[in-house]
Amino acid sequence: MNxxxxxxxxxxxxxxxxxxxxxxxTALYSPxxxxxxxxxTDSFVEGVHFPKGMYGADVAERLLRTxxxxxxxxxxxxxxxxxxxxxxxxxxxxxxxxFAKGLATTQAEYDFTLWGGDTTGTDGPAVFSVTMVGQVExxxxxxxxxxxxxxxxxxxxxxxxxxxxxxxxxxxVISPAPRGENLFLFETAYWRPEPVFAYRAVLRQxxxxxxxxxxxxxxxxxxxxxxxxxCAVLNFDALPFSLGGESWAEAQKDPIQARQSLASFxxxxxxxFTASPVSxxxxxxxxxxxxxxxxxxGSMQKGQGAVCxxxxxxxxxxxxxxxxxx
Amino acid sequence: MNxxxxxxxxxxxxxxxxxxxxxxxTALYSPxxxxxxxxxTDSFVEGVHFPKGMYGADVAERLLRTxxxxxxxxxxxxxxxxxxxxxxxxxxxxxxxxFAKGLATTQAEYDFTLWGGDTTGTDGPAVFSVTMVGQVExxxxxxxxxxxxxxxxxxxxxxxxxxxxxxxxxxxVISPAPRGENLFLFETAYWRPEPVFAYRAVLRQxxxxxxxxxxxxxxxxxxxxxxxxxCAVLNFDALPFSLGGESWAEAQKDPIQARQSLASFxxxxxxxFTASPVSxxxxxxxxxxxxxxxxxxGSMQKGQGAVCxxxxxxxxxxxxxxxxxx
Numbered sequence: 001m002n003x004x005x006x007x008x009x010x011x012x013x014x015x016x017x018x019x020x021x022x023x024x025x026t027a028l029y030s031p032x033x034x035x036x037x038x039x040x041t042d043s044f045v046e047g048v049h050f051p052k053g054m055y056g057a058d059v060a061e062r063l064l065r066t067x068x069x070x071x072x073x074x075x076x077x078x079x080x081x082x083x084x085x086x087x088x089x090x091x092x093x094x095x096x097x098x099f100a101k102g103l104a105t106t107q108a109e110y111d112f113t114l115w116g117g118d119t120t121g122t123d124g125p126a127v128f129s130v131t132m133v134g135q136v137e138x139x140x141x142x143x144x145x146x147x148x149x150x151x152x153x154x155x156x157x158x159x160x161x162x163x164x165x166x167x168x169x170x171x172x173v174i175s176p177a178p179r180g181e182n183l184f185l186f187e188t189a190y191w192r193p194e195p196v197f198a199y200r201a202v203l204r205q206x207x208x209x210x211x212x213x214x215x216x217x218x219x220x221x222x223x224x225x226x227x228x229x230x231c232a233v234l235n236f237d238a239l240p241f242s243l244g245g246e247s248w249a250e251a252q253k254d255p256i257q258a259r260q261s262l263a264s265f266x267x268x269x270x271x272x273f274t275a276s277p278v279s280x281x282x283x284x285x286x287x288x289x290x291x292x293x294x295x296x297x298g299s300m301q302k303g304q305g306a307v308c309x310x311x312x313x314x315x316x317x318x319x320x321x322x323x324x325x326x
Numbered sequence: 327m328n329x330x331x332x333x334x335x336x337x338x339x340x341x342x343x344x345x346x347x348x349x350x351x352t353a354l355y356s357p358x359x360x361x362x363x364x365x366x367t368d369s370f371v372e373g374v375h376f377p378k379g380m381y382g383a384d385v386a387e388r389l390l391r392t393x394x395x396x397x398x399x400x401x402x403x404x405x406x407x408x409x410x411x412x413x414x415x416x417x418x419x420x421x422x423x424x425f426a427k428g429l430a431t432t433q434a435e436y437d438f439t440l441w442g443g444d445t446t447g448t449d450g451p452a453v454f455s456v457t458m459v460g461q462v463e464x465x466x467x468x469x470x471x472x473x474x475x476x477x478x479x480x481x482x483x484x485x486x487x488x489x490x491x492x493x494x495x496x497x498x499v500i501s502p503a504p505r506g507e508n509l510f511l512f513e514t515a516y517w518r519p520e521p522v523f524a525y526r527a528v529l530r531q532x533x534x535x536x537x538x539x540x541x542x543x544x545x546x547x548x549x550x551x552x553x554x555x556x557c558a559v560l561n562f563d564a565l566p567f568s569l570g571g572e573s574w575a576e577a578q579k580d581p582i583q584a585r586q587s588l589a590s591f592x593x594x595x596x597x598x599f600t601a602s603p604v605s606x607x608x609x610x611x612x613x614x615x616x617x618x619x620x621x622x623x624g625s626m627q628k629g630q631g632a633v634c635x636x637x638x639x640x641x642x643x644x645x646x647x648x649x650x651x652x
Contacts, residue, residue: 023470024469024470026397030363030464031361035357036355037355038353039408039459040442041408045447071352084367084369116365116367118368120369124371133365143346145349
């Protein structure tokens with residue numbers, strides 16, 4: 001099956017009208033008035049961003065969902081994406097059908113389409129790159145830049161399931177072994193992180209700045225603090241670990257260090273954001289009304305970077321501030 | 327040097343306002359009214375789309391120019407691009423400065439900026455992926471679809487220099503050896519193909535359909551014919567080979583087969599387009615006035631695919647219809 005047959009059979013059915021049936025090599029999009037466009041690119045290298053030999057549908061879902069997360073954190077909605085696939089030609093015929101199935105599932109769930117891309121052979125590890133295009137009402141993008149000294153620092157959802165999921169997926173021994181029901185939960189957290197579209201209204205109403213939780217909570221918070229010449233000061237005891245993460249950490253020789261690992265792993269794809277303390281009660285109320293989990297984890301203070309304080313208010317030694325992709 | 331330092335030092339200076347100084351992970355673009363957006367993605371794998379061990383600035387120029395070619399062929403103008411770089415981390419510090427220089431040169435020449443992207447490590451061959459965003463006045467995109475049976479088939483520029491350039495770049499022996507002045511010409515044709523923006527007015531006024539010359543003239547013409555249920559019938563004697571290509575072919579044991587190789591190589595990044603025969607004289611006139619080389623090479627007829635006729639009007643055997651990237 002050559003490049004054109006593969007595109008015709010597996011990718012063309014995923015294309016929206018902007019993709020011109022993938023018969024052209026350029027997509028055509030007529031912007032709606034009243035909206036800005038958001039563009040974000042995330043690339044996955046086999047063996048670096050996901051383990052070798054994984055099922056195509058899982059890889060596809062994780063690839064799209066991490067890109068969707070970037071759009072969600074900006075307060076936007078997805079429109080479509082350009083997809084670059086580089087993998088050994090001889091593997092494509094076997095692997096691409098499931099990959100395309102994962103793309104289709106995610107597209108249907110979040111209502112966006114494939115616009116175009118490129119498919120190339122390589123004798124190295126597979127590399128997938130997505131450029132996702134989204135839109136947000138004009139001048140309403142929630143940026144990384146915009147926090148003020150004194151702002152509260154919030155995080156959505158839980159931390160920790162993605163690390164345990166990654167351990168399971170890569171056949172690492174987790175001790176104590178999570179119960180059966182949790183296995184699926186953890187693997188799902190790893191393969192199918194939930195983009196935070198549900199938090200969109202809260203974000204847009206209250207957030208002064210936001211980033212997704214992908215590199216580790218300190219690293220992600222410092223993406224924000226760097227842009228306001230501040231230091232994100234987080235309270236370790238306030239960090240919202242997942243039930244599974246908490247019970248795993250509690251059983252470790254050094255539970256505190258275990259929790260640090262969970263928090264540093266990233267990949268949970270929640271949102272860390274800042275907001276004025278004036279809005280604190282309103283944010284709690286909005287979260288309760290919308291049944292969203294939001295936790296106040298610290299504040300933006302003078303200084304730089306991000307630190308975590310222990311229960312005595314002392315800065316904790318932190319083994320690894322986050323994941324650098326190099 | 328980690329990922330963030332690399333981005334800060336070499337990529338951030340290339341960013342336009344849409345790129346938010348690459349401090350965010352999402353670009354923000356406010357579309358102009360009256361324009362459609364064009365999006366095209368081309369990926370380069372080291373050892374497949376360019377030889378291993380090449381100078382970063384050359385690779386960058388070729389990467390951007392092939393993407394620009396797609397925008398030019400649609401009658402559009404470039405705005406910006408998302409760039410995905412995957413290469414061994416330990417090579418980045420040495421290689422990326424020249425790569426960034428090549429990006430800067432091309433951006434300045436064609437007036438567009440970097441909007442964002444992703445940088446990842448890999449232990450495999452380098453993979454670069456560009457998603458270029460361009461714009462064209464609403465409903466004025468020149469598509470691959472739209473040719474009619476009976477249309478003339480035209481090609482811009484010359485065929486052949488890219489193949490000789492690629493041979494030089496990969497240290498293949500070219501016999502007879504091209505003269506000194508041509509070496510640079512050929513290498514330039516390979517590394518720095520000229521996007522066909524100069525042909526924009528002609529394309530938009532006359533073309534019923536267009537594709538760039540990247541996979542080989544027959545393959546590229548058949549991209550158009552496939553979408554009009556026609557067959558592109560080309561006249562071999564009409565194909566405009568470059569002077570260097572012509573003199574190289576003439577010295578081969580089988581000059582006809584040599585010309586077929588030059589024509590099948592693709593990568594010359596001209597335009598093949600169709601237009602009504604009614605416009606024939608107007609196109610010749612427009613080309614002469616604008617000092618552009620346009621050659622009438624055949625016509626769209628009933629049938630399918632693309633064929634080449636010899637001087638007696640017989641269909642020629644054609645060794646390879648074009649380049650499939652798998």
